[in-house]
Each structure stands twice: as structure tokens, then as C-alpha cells.
Amino acid sequence: MVMADAIRTTCPYCGVGCGVLATPAADGLTVAGDPTHPANFGRLCVKGAALGETVGLEGRLLHPILHGRRVDWNTALDRLADEFSQAIARHGADSVAFYVSGQLLTEDYYVANKLMKGFIGSANIDTNSRLCMSSSVAGHQRAFGADTVPGCYADLDEADLVVLVGSNAAWCHPVLFQRLQAARAQRPEMRLVVIDPRRTATAEAADLHLALKPGSDVALFNGLLRHLSAAGCADHDFLSAHCAGSVEALAEAGLEPGPPAEACDLDPGDLVRFYDWFAATEKTVTVFSQGVNQSSAGTDKVNAIINCHLLTGRIGRPGMGPLSFTGQPNAMGGREVGGLANQLAAHMGFDETSRDRVGRFWRAPAMALRPGLKAVDLFRAVEQGRIKALWIMATNPAVSLPDANLVRQALDHCAFVAVSDCMADTDTTRRAHLLLPALTWAEKDGTVTNSERRISRQRPVLPVPGEARPDWWMICRLAERLGFREAFAYGGPSDIFAEHARLSAFENDGARDFDIGALAGIDYDLLAPVQWPVRADASGTGRLFGQGGFFHGDGRARLVAVRNRPPASELSPARPLALNTGRTRDQWHTMTRTGKAPRLAAHAPEPWLAMHPADAARLDIDDGATVRVESDYGRALLRVTLDSTQRAGEVFAPMHWNDQFAGQAVIGKLLASNTDPLSGQPELKFGAVRVDPVPLAWEAVLLSRRPVTDWPADIIWSRAAGEGHHIHRLAGVKRIENWAAWCLRHLGEGVWLDYQDRRIGLYRAAKIDDERLDALLFVAAPGRRPDPASLSALFTGPAPRRRIELLAGGGIAGDDRGPIICACHQIGRKTILDAITGQGLGSIADIGTALRAGTNCGSCVPELQNLLGLARP
Structure with missing residues (x-):
């Protein structure tokens, strides 16, 4: 039952885009999943369930601060405008930049993009979404002619084979993973294949885990393409009607120097089993995420996956197609409005026709003529002194970007850095001249778009604290001071959304995929979740391309010939171990929000490094030892966790810890700033490091x-x-x-x-x-x-x-739970194992009945399954 005073809004974490029912309470906020929201149907992961524990004002930035001194908003905005104006007058429009975030709402993103690209006259606005899904964007554009996600979450329910590539969905997208697991429980014949160098919680649940050599994804999917062609699985009717290019030429171009199993370091029998399953299963969904995207060959990996679906015509129909899981809550919304430096708004590019169209719609005095600097190059330009004034919005690049020491040096030497954030003390705010207090999740008003193209409202639940303001408001006030008052005279986010919707339909007539024109005149407060493109009757679209209709000029998709390329960083005797990075189960990005919640800290309370026992023995490192991890770019001090499922020669470290939560654990300091040549996405999944024990006193x-x-x-x-x-x-x-x-x-x-x-x-x-x-x-x-x-x-x-x-210890016998496994109910490993053996528990359901573990968000279910296996004789 929904409480009358509950407010429907959207979770601010991953790209699943879960609906949330938030109710103000005397001590803050109570949170539950929205049973009517089609992204989650009432489910929340532990991070979403703990949202009410992260909205306190401790550590909030509540007033503008200039050079360490509190100032009023007029003083702050005047200084921001002066610095930008002077830089532009002296050095040109390309001497200024915005670095924005998937934490922004679509309306914030829209006005930032409009101001920079249409009125300042530079395309130097990029986003931290560059770090998570820009290779998917580039792969979609090459194959489909537009950044179109063809399928939807319902395909996970209907597929007979789901392939997860570079996705630890059990931890990173747990609501979708539990939806997938529920479908498997209903249909035991449904198969799950996980392709990932690590044996993650997701891989533990798979029917087949392919622990491939890092960077060999293209070799694996090129091998699959040839297998499908040889097995007669090509859909020649679909190919001739809807695709351009020769299948034979594609297969020839994708030939690798050796067998795929050898290139991928896989058991040939396991690889053939996967190839046979894929060939025999029409209803196949291939989900890919950061393990694919965060690579110097990420775009090629995306196209290698899409090629297999185009070859077989398995796209845009129920239960089949490639599906990208995005990392951030509004990564998709940023893509819609041109938040990436190489895009214009409404999925338009920098071709002459698109520049003219957007410029006329905006009545822009200074349309940018070419793409701007992508994230890594943007901060290199800051370090080189080419960017004189930089505004960072809702993100922490001093932690999240690779070669983080260079990023910090760049910020320290930049002539002027402004940061708008909800938190006062981050690694990035410490380096700013001007701090602007922004709203956080429970105070924001606008829209976000999730991984299946579903637009949802984010509604304010709590009152605005102090002098915090919306990001769109700050951007519009800067625009006024730069002389563009009329073009940015919005009364609120509903006005911005309506303009955004009108632009999507402007001179479109079905030629562009992104079209939400029918939403321009709706009641914004009542906007229900809807997938774009939106039809004339304001209804959404679940799937695309089932009957063709691609967005290249000839209406055909492209099968893109790609060859396998190894990671850009090279191992050496001095740096012999391959470092992989990623998320832990219960933390989010750089912990500025989730780090405040005690139950989210319990599962993984300190920075750690997973290492294979053979590597540890060779280096004389014990389980739990403190080690120094060094690369050519920096170092970190971490506690070792021995993991026999880790591939030998490879190590893994979570990317969350910052200077407020650990002394030397910023993993971005270890990684080179190698990027994909097409997408500009950094290679965050492979770095060359050495690991040495640290003797402790x-x-x-x-x-x-x-x-x-x-x-x-x-x-x-x-x-x-x-x-x-x-x-x-x-x-x-x-x-x-x-x-x-x-x-x-x-x-x-x-x-x-x-x-x-x-x-x-x-x-x-x-x-x-x-x-x-x-x-x-x-x-x-x-x-x-x-x-x-x-x-x-x-x-x-x-x-x-x-x-x-x-x-x-107060005479206390001690907390005998062991490490926390179920964060929702704070149930530890020892408690669970004791119950399994002592009470004869034989299933996840038994554990739930006895202890409640696994009965709420389900994020711990893979670990519970592993404990059942450990307890069996």
C-alpha cells in the first residue's frame, strides 16, 4: 500500500533507474521501492534502500565559498562570470570548459550544453559519463547510425539465453540481476553465460563462466561470428533488407592469427559450448557494461557484439538483442541533450546540417563548429594551461579519472576552478577557487533516463537547505551575466524540459531516433515513466529495429569489421601484474554519499586488493597483509584478500576510496590515461602494476x-x-x-x-x-x-x-557475526554458516525464513549460494 504522503521519484545511483517512494519523516526520510515503476516493480538494492540514511546535512556545502571565505550568491556568480568572460576575451572560447556529470538531471545537462555550444561558442563540455558508456555510444552510432539502445528490460524476462559480458550485474545492477534470476527460476531451461576475467558474484550464478584473458573480447566474438556463419545461422533476409556490407568480407576481416580459445586463454570445449548455445538459441540477449566499455578498444568490442546480433537478425524483437547497462542514473539523459563533447543536443552531431538546425532552434549567436575536448584530453589541456577557466559540476574527477595525480596537478595550476557540489569536502573541491552549493538527490526536480531509454521524474522530497540551488539555476544565472538573459529565462525545470522536447521533434519527421516532441505540452508534474521515441499519442516505444529502420542515411545497419587489439598498457618485469578495477556491492562512485551510511560500509569497510594465492605465495604475501601497489603513474596502499577465483597474474581493486576515507587508496592514480581512439573512453580495466608487501610495526x-x-x-x-x-x-x-x-x-x-x-x-x-x-x-x-x-x-x-x-571491550563477548553478508539486515558470514549447518538449511529460501538474509534487495543472494556450497560436506 502506498502512503498518501509518499512522493514518487527515482533512485540516483546506477542506470537501472528504479522508482522510489520517499516519505519525509521526523528523522529524515523513509524509502521504499515503487511497485508501479516498470524499471523495478518495487524492488530496491541495498544502496537504494539506504537512501534515507544519506540525506543528512553533515558535510553538506550550504553556502557559496570563494577562496575559503563565505560569500553571497551575487558575489559568487559575478566572479564566475568575470573569470569566464576574461578568459574568452583574452584567449578565445576554447579556453573555457565545463566538466559535468551523470548525476545531473536532464534539465541541468540541457542548459549547460546549450550555453557552452550555442552561446559561448565552444564544445568544451564533457561528462564523467565519458568514463562509463561512451564506447557504447560510438558502437551504436557506427552500427545503427544513432546512439540507440534497441531493447528493454523485459527482454531479460523473455530470453532463453542471456550473455553478460564485462558485467558484474549481481553487484552493479542488482535489481536487474534479481529480475533475471526470477525469470530463470520460472524457466529452468533458460541459460546464463558470463564472460568476465573475474569469477564475480554474477559468474557464480552462471551456467557457464568464460574467464577470458583481459582485452580478448573481440577475438571471442569474431570467433562467434564465424561460427554462426558456418553453422548457417545468418538471417539472409534480414541482412539483405536491412544491413549494408558483405558478411563474407566481414568474417574475413575478423580473422585472428590463432584459434579463439587460444587468443582468449579459454578451454576450447567451454568456448564451443557457448558458441553452440548461441547458435541454437534465437531468443538471445547480450548485455554488456563497463568491462567492455572501459577499454582502449571498447568501441570495437561493442561492434563485435552487435555484429553477431545483426548477422542473425536477433535484434529489436522480444527476448533478443544487444543491451547496454549504463553506470550512472542519467548517463542516457546526458547523451540525449549532447552532454558529450562530440555531440549536439537531441542526438545530433557536428555535421553542417545539424549545426544549422540546432543553431536556428536556439537562435544561437555562436554555434560551436567542431567537437570539443573529451574528458581525458580536457584535463590534459587544463594541465597544459590551454583551459583557463573550468567549471566542474556534480563529480569528483580528482578520484575518478585515470592518472589522477596529473588531474590534481592540472586543477592545482588552473587559473580558475569552480566546483558545484552538494558536499563541501571532496578531493576536487579541495582544489577549487569557488565552491557553489548544489542540491542533492532528495531536493532536485527534473527528469532522468535509464538504460532502457525510459524517462522518469525525479521529484523533490526534502526542503532546500541553506543557500543550495539547482544546477540549472546556476547555469542560467551565469548565462545572464554573460549577456544571454533572454535565451535562458526559464521559470523552472518544466520550461527547460518542454524546450528539450520541442528540439527533439524540430525538423525530425522520423529521421532521428530521439523524439519526445509529444511530451512538450504535457503536465510535467504528472509525467509518468515513458520510453523514447515517444509516439504522437505520448505512448512510448519498447523496442527498435525489429523491422529495420536504422538511422544511417540509407536506412541500413552496418556490420563493422573489427580486429582484436590488446590493452594499451604493457606488462613488464618491473610491472608484471594486470590491474583490473570496478565497484564493490554496496558503495557508489567516490563514496561522497554512500560512505555516510553505516550499513553500506559493513560489507567492504576498507580498500582492498584481490590476488590469486599463487601470486601471493610467489611474492611472500599473506592473506590480510598490507601491500604497496605501484604503477608508472602512482601508488596505493591496500589490504590483500586472497581469491582463488582470480586469474593468476591479475589483481583487482575497487575504485571508490578517496582522500576523505583512506590515506593512499585512490586507484585512479595507478592507471594510465590510455583511451579508445573513437570514443575517448579511458582504459580503466587494465593497468600494469607491481605489488610489494609493506612491513608493519x-x-x-x-x-x-x-x-x-x-x-x-x-x-x-x-x-x-x-x-x-x-x-x-x-x-x-x-x-x-x-x-x-x-x-x-x-x-x-x-x-x-x-x-x-x-x-x-x-x-x-x-x-x-x-x-x-x-x-x-x-x-x-x-x-x-x-x-x-x-x-x-x-x-x-x-x-x-x-x-x-x-x-x-566493555566485557562484551564480541560480535560473533563475522563479515557482513546481508547489508539490509546486518547478518554476518558466521551467523549464516552456523545456521546452515546447525539448522540443516538447504536453500536460499531456507536461509531467508530462518534469518531474513536475502529477503529484501537480493544483492547478497550470490554470496548466500556460495556459503551453501561451502557448508555442504
């Missing part, structure tokens, strides 16, 4: 009511949120002789209790402030660090009867 756990982030360089640290406190994991390479003095220096004056046993390297201290526990430090010898879960209850439960009990 001590390890410690610090729990405190305030976060501590100003540690000296010789202390290795990370921080995670706890209930009413912060959990710091510390280690040092130097011996501390006087721990009492160390506590005073780093944790401040107060009433201190302590205990030390030098013989075994043990030190414990508790700080009391106003008769309550303020900080608790437990120091131990390396490898004997206590589990902070056993100490956290001292901050949330009743105080011990005697203070001295604090130094014994």
Missing part, C-alpha cells in the same frame, strides 16, 4: 565520534561509518614509543584511560568526554588487529558499569 582500530583524516604520511589508514561513530583502521611502519602522547596529539585532550603490554605490542586507550565514550583505541601486533564490530556496541549500547571495562 603495529596495527590498530580506532572508534571515535568524530572522523579523523589528518594523519601523518607514515600511518596507513582508512575510515568507515558506524552507528554514531567512525571506525578507523590504522597501521604504521614505525614503532610508537609513547602511545599516550600519540593519543593526545591525534585525538585531543580529555579524560583518558589506558593500558599497555609492551611484551606483546598491545595498547588500549579510552577517551571520556561529558561522561560518555568519545574515542576507543585498540593497538596490536601486526596480524592481530581486533574486529571493530565487537567494539561498536560500546557507542550504541548501554555504557559498561565500570570504565575500566572499556579497555576490555
Whole structure:
């Protein structure tokens, strides 16, 4: 039942675009899935379910700040306009730039793109979506003539074979993965193949996992193409009616020097099994995500996948086709309005006809004539001094971009950097001259578009705090000061959306895929989720291309001949290990939002490096050891997790941690800025590194009511949120002789209790402030660090009867749950294993009945399945 005061809005995390019911409450916000939203039908992953825990004002940027001093909005905007105006007057329009984000709403994106490309006269506006899906865009454009996603989520329900390529959907798109799993439960004959170098939680659930050599995707799908052709699977009627190019020439161009299994380092039998399944199954969906896109050959990988679907005519019909899962909530919306530097609005390009059309519609005085700088090149231009004024909106490139040290150097030396963000302290805001307070998810008003082309409303739920403002409002105020008041005189986001819709239909007549003209006059507040292109009656379109109708000039698709290319970075004796990067289950991007929620921190509370036991043994590295990971570009200090499912010679590290949550764990510092030559997308899935153990003198756990982030360089640290406190994991390479003095220096004056046993390297201290526990430090010898879960209850439960009990952990027997597996219900590994063996639990349903684990968002189900396997004799 939907509460009367619940507000329908959209989740701000991944590209699934889940509908959310948000209800203001006395202590913030309650959140539930919207059962009527067609993207999720009421399901939420743990991140979405925890949205209400991330809307507090702690750490928010609430006022404009110029050079560290609070100013009013007029002063801030005048300075922004002065800096941009002076740079343009002295150095030309290409001396300024915007770097924007898939966290923006479509209306924000639209006015930013309009101002830069139509009125300032430069195309130097790019987006962090360049990092996640621009290779999909380029592949779609080459094959289809437009950036069109052919299918929809319903195809996952109807397919007989689903192939996930470079997608750990169980963790990164869990709502869709659970939808897929539900379909498999209904139809046991349905098969799932996962193609990924890592044996992820997604791969654990597959009927077949192909752990291919990194970068060999094109060889695999070129081999599939030849197999399909030889097996007589080509749909010659579809090809002759709707495709251009010779299949024979395509197959010849895709010949690799050796057998596909050899090129991919796969068992030949496994590869043939996949090829046979694909050949025999008409209803096949191939889902691809960052493992494909984030590559120096990402566009070719996308086209190698699409080729197989075009060859067989398996596209645009129920249960079949290529389907891109985007990473960000509004990556698709940014693509619609031209948020990428090489696009104009409404899926138009920089050809003369499109420039003229958009310019006339906007009545633009200075249309950009050519594409602008893509993300990596844009920050290189900043570092080289060619960009004089830069405005960064709703993103943290000092963490997320590759070669992050260069990005930081570029920002530090740029003449003027403005950042609009909802958080005051990020790695990027620390380098800005001007900070502009932006709205966050629960305060925004506008639209987003998900991975299946579905436009949904994001509605404000909480009041605007402080002096925060919408991004579109800031952009329009800058436009006014630059002399463009009339073109940016919007009364609100509904006006912007209506103009965006009109432009999509302007001189279109079906020639362009993106058309939402029928929505221009609707009641914006009542806009229901709808997939574009939108028909005249305002209804949506689920699938495209089932009957052809591609968007090249001749109406035909292109089968694009591609050859396998290895990753751009090369391994060497000095850098012998291949680094892969990605997400953890319960965190999002650079943790500025999800890092605030204690239950999201419990599953993976510190930065880590997964390593195969054989590599660890060769390097004399134990499980849980601290290691230094170095590349030619930077280094990170991480804790090792041994993983026998990891391919030998390869390591994996999550990309989330920033300088507010860890001392030296920014993974972007390790990666080269190699990019795909067509899409400009960086290669974030392959870097050449070495790993060395770091000898430690001590390890410690610090729990405190305030976060501590100003540690000296010789202390290795990370921080995670706890209930009413912060959990710091510390280690040092130097011996501390006087721990009492160390506590005073780093944790401040107060009433201190302590205990030390030098013989075994043990030190414990508790700080009391106003008769309550303020900080608790437990120091131990390396490898004997206590589990902070056993100490956290001292901050949330009743105080011990005697203070001295604090130094014994309050007399608590200890939190015996083990590492958290089910974040929704905070159920640990040991609890689950004990229940499986002690109660004879034999299925996921049994675990859910006994413990509730796996009954909410379902993100932990693959791990529960693995625990069932471990517990069986």
C-alpha cells in the first residue's frame, strides 16, 4: 500500500533507474521501492534502500565559498562570470570548459550544453559519463547510425539465453540481476553465460563462466561470428533488407592469427559450448557494461557484439538483442541533450546540417563548429594551461579519472576552478577557487533516463537547505551575466524540459531516433515513466529495429569489421601484474554519499586488493597483509584478500576510496590515461602494476565520534561509518614509543584511560568526554588487529558499569557475526554458516525464513549460494 504522503521519484545511483517512494519523516526520510515503476516493480538494492540514511546535512556545502571565505550568491556568480568572460576575451572560447556529470538531471545537462555550444561558442563540455558508456555510444552510432539502445528490460524476462559480458550485474545492477534470476527460476531451461576475467558474484550464478584473458573480447566474438556463419545461422533476409556490407568480407576481416580459445586463454570445449548455445538459441540477449566499455578498444568490442546480433537478425524483437547497462542514473539523459563533447543536443552531431538546425532552434549567436575536448584530453589541456577557466559540476574527477595525480596537478595550476557540489569536502573541491552549493538527490526536480531509454521524474522530497540551488539555476544565472538573459529565462525545470522536447521533434519527421516532441505540452508534474521515441499519442516505444529502420542515411545497419587489439598498457618485469578495477556491492562512485551510511560500509569497510594465492605465495604475501601497489603513474596502499577465483597474474581493486576515507587508496592514480581512439573512453580495466608487501610495526582500530583524516604520511589508514561513530583502521611502519602522547596529539585532550603490554605490542586507550565514550583505541601486533564490530556496541549500547571495562571491550563477548553478508539486515558470514549447518538449511529460501538474509534487495543472494556450497560436506 502506498502512503498518501509518499512522493514518487527515482533512485540516483546506477542506470537501472528504479522508482522510489520517499516519505519525509521526523528523522529524515523513509524509502521504499515503487511497485508501479516498470524499471523495478518495487524492488530496491541495498544502496537504494539506504537512501534515507544519506540525506543528512553533515558535510553538506550550504553556502557559496570563494577562496575559503563565505560569500553571497551575487558575489559568487559575478566572479564566475568575470573569470569566464576574461578568459574568452583574452584567449578565445576554447579556453573555457565545463566538466559535468551523470548525476545531473536532464534539465541541468540541457542548459549547460546549450550555453557552452550555442552561446559561448565552444564544445568544451564533457561528462564523467565519458568514463562509463561512451564506447557504447560510438558502437551504436557506427552500427545503427544513432546512439540507440534497441531493447528493454523485459527482454531479460523473455530470453532463453542471456550473455553478460564485462558485467558484474549481481553487484552493479542488482535489481536487474534479481529480475533475471526470477525469470530463470520460472524457466529452468533458460541459460546464463558470463564472460568476465573475474569469477564475480554474477559468474557464480552462471551456467557457464568464460574467464577470458583481459582485452580478448573481440577475438571471442569474431570467433562467434564465424561460427554462426558456418553453422548457417545468418538471417539472409534480414541482412539483405536491412544491413549494408558483405558478411563474407566481414568474417574475413575478423580473422585472428590463432584459434579463439587460444587468443582468449579459454578451454576450447567451454568456448564451443557457448558458441553452440548461441547458435541454437534465437531468443538471445547480450548485455554488456563497463568491462567492455572501459577499454582502449571498447568501441570495437561493442561492434563485435552487435555484429553477431545483426548477422542473425536477433535484434529489436522480444527476448533478443544487444543491451547496454549504463553506470550512472542519467548517463542516457546526458547523451540525449549532447552532454558529450562530440555531440549536439537531441542526438545530433557536428555535421553542417545539424549545426544549422540546432543553431536556428536556439537562435544561437555562436554555434560551436567542431567537437570539443573529451574528458581525458580536457584535463590534459587544463594541465597544459590551454583551459583557463573550468567549471566542474556534480563529480569528483580528482578520484575518478585515470592518472589522477596529473588531474590534481592540472586543477592545482588552473587559473580558475569552480566546483558545484552538494558536499563541501571532496578531493576536487579541495582544489577549487569557488565552491557553489548544489542540491542533492532528495531536493532536485527534473527528469532522468535509464538504460532502457525510459524517462522518469525525479521529484523533490526534502526542503532546500541553506543557500543550495539547482544546477540549472546556476547555469542560467551565469548565462545572464554573460549577456544571454533572454535565451535562458526559464521559470523552472518544466520550461527547460518542454524546450528539450520541442528540439527533439524540430525538423525530425522520423529521421532521428530521439523524439519526445509529444511530451512538450504535457503536465510535467504528472509525467509518468515513458520510453523514447515517444509516439504522437505520448505512448512510448519498447523496442527498435525489429523491422529495420536504422538511422544511417540509407536506412541500413552496418556490420563493422573489427580486429582484436590488446590493452594499451604493457606488462613488464618491473610491472608484471594486470590491474583490473570496478565497484564493490554496496558503495557508489567516490563514496561522497554512500560512505555516510553505516550499513553500506559493513560489507567492504576498507580498500582492498584481490590476488590469486599463487601470486601471493610467489611474492611472500599473506592473506590480510598490507601491500604497496605501484604503477608508472602512482601508488596505493591496500589490504590483500586472497581469491582463488582470480586469474593468476591479475589483481583487482575497487575504485571508490578517496582522500576523505583512506590515506593512499585512490586507484585512479595507478592507471594510465590510455583511451579508445573513437570514443575517448579511458582504459580503466587494465593497468600494469607491481605489488610489494609493506612491513608493519603495529596495527590498530580506532572508534571515535568524530572522523579523523589528518594523519601523518607514515600511518596507513582508512575510515568507515558506524552507528554514531567512525571506525578507523590504522597501521604504521614505525614503532610508537609513547602511545599516550600519540593519543593526545591525534585525538585531543580529555579524560583518558589506558593500558599497555609492551611484551606483546598491545595498547588500549579510552577517551571520556561529558561522561560518555568519545574515542576507543585498540593497538596490536601486526596480524592481530581486533574486529571493530565487537567494539561498536560500546557507542550504541548501554555504557559498561565500570570504565575500566572499556579497555576490555566493555566485557562484551564480541560480535560473533563475522563479515557482513546481508547489508539490509546486518547478518554476518558466521551467523549464516552456523545456521546452515546447525539448522540443516538447504536453500536460499531456507536461509531467508530462518534469518531474513536475502529477503529484501537480493544483492547478497550470490554470496548466500556460495556459503551453501561451502557448508555442504
